[in-house]
Amino acid sequence: MNNRENYEGYFIAPWEFGHGKVMVLTGSWEKAYSKIIGSQKIFALRLSESAGWKSDDLSFVAELTQLRGIEIYSWKVKDIKPIQDLINIESIGLQCEFEEQIDFSVFNNLIDCHLMWRPKCESLFSCTSLKTLNIDKYPYQDFIGLKSLTLLERLQITSRKLESVKGIEELAELKILDLFNCPKLSSLHGIENLASFHTLELENCKKIDDLNTISNHNQIEKIVLNSCGKIKTLSPIESCKNLKELTFIENTVIEDGNLTLFNRLPNLKKMLFANRKHYSHSCEEIKDILEKRR
Helix, strand or coil, rough: CCCCCEEEEEEEEEEECCCCEEEEECCCCCCCCHHHHCCCCEEEEEEECCCCCCCCCCCCHHHCCCCCCEEEEECCCCHHHHHHCCCCCCEEEEEEECCHHHHHCHCCCCCEEEEECCCCCHHHHCCCCEEEEEEECCCCCHHHHCCCCCCCCCCEECCCCEEEEEEEEHHCCCCEEEEEEECCCEECCHHCCCCCEEEEEEEEECCCCHHHHHHCCCCCCEEEEEECCEEECCHHHHCCCCCCEEEEECCCCCCCCCCCCHHHHHCCCEECCCCCCCCCHHHHHHHHHHHHHH
């Protein structure tokens, strides 16, 4: 169902990063929009070049103190300092090449942030209220710099420099780890210490060939290993008795071919993979067996 409301110069839609609505500009900002944001109880503003907003001037944003979310997706924008006046902001989305450093520590209520990394972002790691963090082009070799984010529940990272998840053990509330296109990542050591952790998603992380780190992780419910190349065996997962979903599609190959672990995972409901000649079972065979035991 399409809940989008179209108007000249903007449209209003449900806000996927929080409750309420988002105003998406399809043209230039007009002063009258400020009253509309208030009267329609709009929570967030999206400034997207692809949607039709072509300006690089954010000066008007400083007056919109009622906003709970701001999203800026434009390569034209070089100065985002006006958003520092939105001290009650809860969600920030940035895909722009801003050149001036901003102080993320002023956002005491920030719980969600998704951005493409810029050298001026270091203060982001002082936002101890964060619960969801998504960084594209993460520039560090590990997660030691995230140690202050003790309330973080979901971490999504794309990085060509990440080598290990060292430091992740400090994120005691972490539930979901999603790593995409991390070609240097070779170790998951540390996630075994996360008591609340239940979802691991890896895509195009081809140096991870050993799953021993997640052995005996009783809370884990979902594992995704897509486009991860060769993985020695799935046997370490057998002891993850709460596992409900296991996916390893595209070019991921389980070298020993033994997929019988599904018989020893009582809560497994879904197992999806690309069929290989040396595998003990086909995807269709396992699907039928899992459906019959429900």
